[in-house]
Amino acid sequence: MPATTASLLAPWQPTPDEPWNLRRVVHLHRRAGFGATWDEIQRDLADCHQAAIERVLKPQPRSDADEFNSLSAIIADAAAGSGDVDRLKAWWLYRLLLGGDALGEKLTLMWHNHFATSYAKVGDVELMRRQNDLFREFARRPFGELLRRTLTDPALLIWLDAASNRKEHPNENLARESMELFALGVGNYSEDDVREAARALTGWSVHNGSSRFRDADHDTGEKTIFGQRGNWTGDDFVKMLFEHPATARRVAFRLCDAFMGETTATTALIEELAGGLREHDLDIGWGVETLLRSEAFFAEENIGNRVLPPIDYVIGALRSLEMNSPPPGTLLLAEVAANLGQNLFEPPNVFGWPGGRSWLTTRTVIGRANFVASLLHGDLHIPTSPFDAAAFAAGKSFTSPEGWAALYGRLLLGREKLPEEFAHHMENPDRLVAALLVSPHAQLA
Amino acid sequence: MHSRLNRRTFLKSTSLIALGATAPALLRQTAHAIEGRGNERILVVIQLSGGNDGINTVVPFNDEGYAKHRPKLKLNADRLIKVSDDVALHPSMKAAAELLDDGRFAVVQGVGYPNPNRSHDVSMAIWQTARFDPEEHKTFGWIGRAADERPAPADGSPHAMLIGTESPPIALRGRRSTTAALAHLGDLRLSAGAAIATVPTGGTRDELLSFASQTTADSRATAQLLEHLNAQGGDASGYPESELSKRLRSVSQLIKAGFSTPVYYAIQSGYDTHAAQSATHSRLLRELSAAMRAFLQDLQAARLSERVLVLCFSEFGRRVSENASLGTDHGTAGPVFVAGEAIHAGLFGETPNLSDLDGDDLKMQFDFRQVYATILDDWLGVASTSILGGTFEPLKLTSSCSRETAVPRPA
Numbered sequence: 001m002p003a004t005t006a007s008l009l010a011p012w013q014p015t016p017d018e019p020w021n022l023r024r025v026v027h028l029h030r031r032a033g034f035g036a037t038w039d040e041i042q043r044d045l046a047d048c049h050q051a052a053i054e055r056v057l058k059p060q061p062r063s064d065a066d067e068f069n070s071l072s073a074i075i076a077d078a079a080a081g082s083g084d085v086d087r088l089k090a091w092w093l094y095r096l097l098l099g100g101d102a103l104g105e106k107l108t109l110m111w112h113n114h115f116a117t118s119y120a121k122v123g124d125v126e127l128m129r130r131q132n133d134l135f136r137e138f139a140r141r142p143f144g145e146l147l148r149r150t151l152t153d154p155a156l157l158i159w160l161d162a163a164s165n166r167k168e169h170p171n172e173n174l175a176r177e178s179m180e181l182f183a184l185g186v187g188n189y190s191e192d193d194v195r196e197a198a199r200a201l202t203g204w205s206v207h208n209g210s211s212r213f214r215d216a217d218h219d220t221g222e223k224t225i226f227g228q229r230g231n232w233t234g235d236d237f238v239k240m241l242f243e244h245p246a247t248a249r250r251v252a253f254r255l256c257d258a259f260m261g262e263t264t265a266t267t268a269l270i271e272e273l274a275g276g277l278r279e280h281d282l283d284i285g286w287g288v289e290t291l292l293r294s295e296a297f298f299a300e301e302n303i304g305n306r307v308l309p310p311i312d313y314v315i316g317a318l319r320s321l322e323m324n325s326p327p328p329g330t331l332l333l334a335e336v337a338a339n340l341g342q343n344l345f346e347p348p349n350v351f352g353w354p355g356g357r358s359w360l361t362t363r364t365v366i367g368r369a370n371f372v373a374s375l376l377h378g379d380l381h382i383p384t385s386p387f388d389a390a391a392f393a394a395g396k397s398f399t400s401p402e403g404w405a406a407l408y409g410r411l412l413l414g415r416e417k418l419p420e421e422f423a424h425h426m427e428n429p430d431r432l433v434a435a436l437l438v439s440p441h442a443q444l445a
Numbered sequence: 446m447h448s449r450l451n452r453r454t455f456l457k458s459t460s461l462i463a464l465g466a467t468a469p470a471l472l473r474q475t476a477h478a479i480e481g482r483g484n485e486r487i488l489v490v491i492q493l494s495g496g497n498d499g500i501n502t503v504v505p506f507n508d509e510g511y512a513k514h515r516p517k518l519k520l521n522a523d524r525l526i527k528v529s530d531d532v533a534l535h536p537s538m539k540a541a542a543e544l545l546d547d548g549r550f551a552v553v554q555g556v557g558y559p560n561p562n563r564s565h566d567v568s569m570a571i572w573q574t575a576r577f578d579p580e581e582h583k584t585f586g587w588i589g590r591a592a593d594e595r596p597a598p599a600d601g602s603p604h605a606m607l608i609g610t611e612s613p614p615i616a617l618r619g620r621r622s623t624t625a626a627l628a629h630l631g632d633l634r635l636s637a638g639a640a641i642a643t644v645p646t647g648g649t650r651d652e653l654l655s656f657a658s659q660t661t662a663d664s665r666a667t668a669q670l671l672e673h674l675n676a677q678g679g680d681a682s683g684y685p686e687s688e689l690s691k692r693l694r695s696v697s698q699l700i701k702a703g704f705s706t707p708v709y710y711a712i713q714s715g716y717d718t719h720a721a722q723s724a725t726h727s728r729l730l731r732e733l734s735a736a737m738r739a740f741l742q743d744l745q746a747a748r749l750s751e752r753v754l755v756l757c758f759s760e761f762g763r764r765v766s767e768n769a770s771l772g773t774d775h776g777t778a779g780p781v782f783v784a785g786e787a788i789h790a791g792l793f794g795e796t797p798n799l800s801d802l803d804g805d806d807l808k809m810q811f812d813f814r815q816v817y818a819t820i821l822d823d824w825l826g827v828a829s830t831s832i833l834g835g836t837f838e839p840l841k842l843t844s845s846c847s848r849e850t851a852v853p854r855p856a
Binding site: 161163164165166168169170171172173176180186187191194261262263304305306307341348349350351353354357358359360361362363364365366367369370372373374377434435438439440441443444 | 494495563564565566567579603607610611612613624625626627628632633634635636637638639640641642651653654656657658660661663664665667668714717719720721767768769770771772774775
């Protein structure tokens with residue numbers, strides 16, 4: 001991307017007005033991952049911004065990566081074997097809490113939301129797990145590859161009734177959602193396109209847990225899709241989606257939706273990112289990197305203008321307070337996230353989670369307060385392991401009320417100075433931590 | 446670890462005055478306020494998500510086109526519940542038929558809007574906002590706009606409540622009005638040791654932070670109000686076992702507890718029956734009918750039923766012809782249900798004609814905004830024109846009007 005003065009995607013450079021500081025370090029980690037520990041914040045502050053961003057984009061494998069991955073696979077296998085989807089949710093939370101590639105998990109979550117497939121209909125834990133691994137593996141690859149693989153993913157095919165899409169009478173579900181939600185967006189196709197694409201997609205189905213193509217069910221006749229006539233197959237249709245100019249905009253929208261705030265995911269930014277994606281073969285990795293390095297991403301107005309989704313809120317609290325290792329009961333944590341509105345593997349419908357301000361309701365605000373209480377009391381850990389705010393601070397060499405204010409204001413809010421309204425909690429660090437985590441400020445990032 | 450805060454002590458110590466600039470109308474509440482309650486009318490909306498197959502819900506069984514378009518999905522005429530010479534309810538809607546017999550259930554046939562959209566998202570947004578410009582689909586809903594026009598509930602109750610685990614729908618969003626969302630009453634209880642401190646951020650220019658502060662303050666206020674009103678579990682008998690049933694029971698508990706909220710909203714999902722629809726559709730209609738009946742019976746026993754009107758809608762009906770997978774694809778117009786003691790029971794409009802189609806779809810008879818206009822003007826007492834962006838001919842749905850439009854069920 002050529003850096004012009006008008007470019008929102010030009011690489012951000014610190015200036016005296018917009019320095020590389022605590023606020024931006026915390027911002028980077030919250031948006032691109034699930035928050036940082038105190039040591040990570042200190043390390044990145046001492047380093048230059050390029051190095052910090054580089055670590056987020058391309059994390060060094062953990063020293064025990066092999067061990068982690070094999071343990072993770074064992075847990076996932078056991079979950080799939082048990083047929084209990086709650087155990088699969090617990091597995092993902094385990095990865096979110098302890099995995100070394102936070103951005104990779106965030107992108108996996110983003111694609112889960114984009115291709116929103118629910119266990120509630122699929123009913124097969126192993127297929128949900130395979131779809132999740134697919135999202136993780138292709139999370140940064142060219143979108144065409146991800147789309148091609150996802151549209152033949154068994155869980156997605158079951159979710160969108162592909163099995164019943166046969167030439168005698170096509171089922172439009174997969175065709176419609178491919179256009180409206182996965183690739184083009186509303187307004188870029190006609191009802192005729194939906195019907196004709198459904199015919200092109202006939203024959204794709206699921207057999208014994210694998211996707212397969214059945215010639216006998218495929219409609220080989222001529223179809224007209226996006227004004228082009230031919231004996232189109234499902235593969236042809238996927239190619240048309242990939243080549244359609246609107247697809248870049250849809251991918252750009254999704255990235256901005258995942259990484260920008262409510263006032264900064266602007267049409268201008270989406271258009272600029274879409275243009276760049278078209279020049280880069282819709283390479284998601286390029287799009288993510290460009291966005292996370294950009295002027296737009298580090299701009300003052302893009303900080304704190306996003307409601308934290310439940311997973312970000314929960315994992316963020318655990319990570320920053322270093323309560324993730326040993327991890328809390330992940331089954332319990334999955335239940336907490338579901339109660340707060342983000343039930344992994346069970347998005348509400350094909351549109352995924354509506355997100356944004358809708359995350360905060362009476363029910364979820366009270367739910368977040370209840371989560372914080374049980375977290376700090378140690379009730380989520382087995383055995384019970386309460387958080388000791390004074391001891392935690394002492395471990396970082398903060399031992400006075402002023403020190404507690406400095407530590408927790410920085411760690412939990414990303415602010416140099418504790419906002420006035422929390423000053424009356426300074427004498428009691430446990431209460432300070434609770435008040436900060438439940439505060440309106442901490443619901444935003 | 447600091448000793449746990451006693452919740453009651455906490456609530457007392459952080460008195461309402463501490464809410465500062467973000468305090469909701471709860472400030473005005475006193476222990477006596479609830480005694481003045483009791484006559485406000487209540488609307489309960491049940492959203493049937495996914496696009497209900499209206500043809501197999503309110504069945505034109507005498508229409509030759511029925512067997513032709515529905516060779517495999519057509520319902521056996523012997524099992525249907527006849528409502529008129531031409532129309533019958535799905536066999537699973539026994540409870541609804543009982544309400545109809547009782548004069549508490551009405552069907553408005555063929556409800557839609559011009560130039561129907563087949564996207565779930567877009568069509569739902571149209572129904573929820575009563576607006577067609579996509580730009581307006583992210584602003585305010587028809588109920589939120591109506592709530593903006595009304596005085597705030599006197600006791601600080603929210604203007605509308607979503608009962609469920611879903612995000613509050615855009616239908617409820619207004620400029621000033623407040624919405625609460627909860628699945629059951631327990632969702633509003635702070636656990637021991639949990640606290641929502643109030644943070645005065647009234648002076649902030651950060652609009653999102655103001656939103657978060659206001660939501661936090663409202664949540665706390667609703668929790669306190671629940672505590673104050675001392676809502677009881679009540680008697681669960683009579684309610685069948687289903688998610689919708691539990692939600693309507695929560696609505697009943699909230700009404701009985703004395704919340705002054707005028708609108709409750711519940712969502713029943715699963716109507717997107719592209720494949721093998723018979724069993725699913727049958728279950729959904731049974732759950733809907735039974736839950737609605739249990740709810741109205743419960744309110745009747747509590748002498749509250751004349752205050753409550755139930756509206757059921759779906760974002761579209763389904764295609765007239767079935768598909769090859771024993772299901773139906775997205776269609777257009779469909780039936781709307783209205784239930785309660787204060788309504789004119791029966792059928793509104795003509796039976797849909799399956800031989801006189803618009804393309805492959807049913808022709809619409811009523812614009813959904815006519816139904817809304819009726820509810821706004823006649824039930825909630827809010828002038829509908831500005832809310833709906835136009836004047837729509839009302840239907841004679843409520844008993845403040847003459848009965849002649851409704852066709853009573855033959856004996």
